[in-house]
Amino acid sequence: MLIFSVFKTLTDQQVTVELKNDLSITGVLKSVDQFLNIRLDSIKVLDEARHPHMMAVKNCFIRGSVVRYVQLPSEHVDTQLLEDATRRESLAAVKR
């Protein structure tokens, strides 16, 4: 749930999603759900020469399970807040 919240705070920011098939897509994060499925607008594939079939695609929905990495804009991530929230969530998980 914590990471879902992080992605929610990053909506309307530019992110780069790297998929497990090595396709990298940069775009504006429009929405995210609990499975970390991601909707991206105004997308651009990083290596267009290798993926010409993606050139016409302007927005997309990415199934969470095919994501390997998401590169985030570091200026919009409060690392101290993240660490505190992670500690709180891990303690709550132990009590359960």
Added chain:
Amino acid sequence: MESTIQEPFDLIRLSLSERVFVKLRGDRELTGILHAYDGHMNLIMSDVEERIMLVEGIDVGPPGQGATVKVATRKMDMLFVRGDGVILVSPPSRT
């Protein structure tokens, strides 16, 4: 009480805000500063260096020879890593 290790995840919790080593599927390794994780081992790390091991020339020459390992290195500022690719997370070496 918070600083005692009782379950495996405690080891990762004590590595928060420290540089960790992460081994991933697909012959990938990361080092970076750990900022967040969850029960799926989804991670958020900063100042990340990724190393991808590529074995080349495995089909040429006699077995055990002719193959070379090429390492591709890449740096990323702030990274979310999906937990299903994680093999291990190792805390920083305290030397």
